[in-house]
Amino acid sequence: MAHFEDAADAVMSRQATQRAQQIVRVSAAVVVLLVIWAAFAKVDEVTRGEGRVVPSRQLQVLQALDGGVVTEILVREGEVVEPGQLLLRIDETRANSGVRESAAQGFALEARTARLRALAEGASFKPPVPETEEEKSILEEERRLYESKLSELGNLVGISRQQLSQRQQELSETQARRAAAVRGLELAQQELNQTRPLLATGAVSQVDILRLERDVTRGRGEAEQATAQIARVQAAIGEATRKIQETEMSFRNEARRDMAEAMGKLNVLNQGSAALADKVDKAQVKSPVRGRVQRLLANTVGGVVQPGKDIVEIVPLDDALVLEARVQPKDIAFIRPGQDANVKFTAYDFSIFGGLEAKVENISPDTVTDERGNSFYVVRVRTTRPNFDEKLPVIPGMTAEVDVLTGQKTVLSYLLKPVLKAKAYALRER
Numbered sequence: 001m002a003h004f005e006d007a008a009d010a011v012m013s014r015q016a017t018q019r020a021q022q023i024v025r026v027s028a029a030v031v032v033l034l035v036i037w038a039a040f041a042k043v044d045e046v047t048r049g050e051g052r053v054v055p056s057r058q059l060q061v062l063q064a065l066d067g068g069v070v071t072e073i074l075v076r077e078g079e080v081v082e083p084g085q086l087l088l089r090i091d092e093t094r095a096n097s098g099v100r101e102s103a104a105q106g107f108a109l110e111a112r113t114a115r116l117r118a119l120a121e122g123a124s125f126k127p128p129v130p131e132t133e134e135e136k137s138i139l140e141e142e143r144r145l146y147e148s149k150l151s152e153l154g155n156l157v158g159i160s161r162q163q164l165s166q167r168q169q170e171l172s173e174t175q176a177r178r179a180a181a182v183r184g185l186e187l188a189q190q191e192l193n194q195t196r197p198l199l200a201t202g203a204v205s206q207v208d209i210l211r212l213e214r215d216v217t218r219g220r221g222e223a224e225q226a227t228a229q230i231a232r233v234q235a236a237i238g239e240a241t242r243k244i245q246e247t248e249m250s251f252r253n254e255a256r257r258d259m260a261e262a263m264g265k266l267n268v269l270n271q272g273s274a275a276l277a278d279k280v281d282k283a284q285v286k287s288p289v290r291g292r293v294q295r296l297l298a299n300t301v302g303g304v305v306q307p308g309k310d311i312v313e314i315v316p317l318d319d320a321l322v323l324e325a326r327v328q329p330k331d332i333a334f335i336r337p338g339q340d341a342n343v344k345f346t347a348y349d350f351s352i353f354g355g356l357e358a359k360v361e362n363i364s365p366d367t368v369t370d371e372r373g374n375s376f377y378v379v380r381v382r383t384t385r386p387n388f389d390e391k392l393p394v395i396p397g398m399t400a401e402v403d404v405l406t407g408q409k410t411v412l413s414y415l416l417k418p419v420l421k422a423k424a425y426a427l428r429e430r
Contacts, residue, residue: 178226
């Protein structure tokens, strides 16, 4: 019986030893695996700072350029507005009146310029198209002036043309008279030449010869007179022609001078019109960006806004968020622009809502000291999204915890760091 008990104890002892050895081997394997994992598994190294949301762009402050009376307020403080949305209106009666008056003056100058250009170039009158009764009246007056000036030019040139026609008629008559005188001279000379030999035979007397010589002399004088008269008439014709040309040139030059003056006035008026149109546009105060109305300084309908005074303050919302994080000097060494960061807002539970990804934009060149005497670096980070969603807005002033990813290290190096640090400083004290 004792023999069987000893054998049973021996078997149980071996089994216990085997189990212990298995546990040791498994434990050793687990330790080795953990060491291997710790040697290769990496964790993020982060530098932490306390941050606050600031507007990514400067606060948009809208001003009343020309001032006036507030006629309508369309938004409230805290309301989200879109780009181009009308916020309030300022009385634009005077500005609109100025625009209409300027438009009428501009049309009048355009019509006048068209009339003067037609007169200066000798072309047809091509005026601008009227749109109102007043413009039609202006155009009709310019058309009457155009026709009146053309009639005046026609009268001036007509007199000169009539004189020219008379001189041309006189030239024709003088040329005909000279031709007749030349022909008569030729006949008289021929008769004298044929009669002169008969004087020697006594067929004709000396008196007949003298009469024929007198006829030749008279014919020659008439021809010479006609030739001189032709020269005088031709000079008169040239003078009449130049007078017509000078009249037309003087008329067109005057039209050109008046046109240049009208165009100068039109240019000045157009510049003023642009300013008046800008006044009308500025009377409607619109939001330049998507944002939230922070302050409404003109909050009374009928109230007077002074020129250049602030009337609305808008905080931009569309841009990505910018946070200014305070980082201790001892933690700043490994932070660089462009590094990734994670922003955890204190207003939203990180375990539920998570955080927003961000990147480091810049780091202040020197430390900043607050009123308590604490020194820190200001690190600006920009998020990739402006908010979590429409129901979870992030607004300027919210505080957050900013974790900047500065690198990675293995779990093993993290575990051995106290040992290595202790080794580096051990046995060196006095």
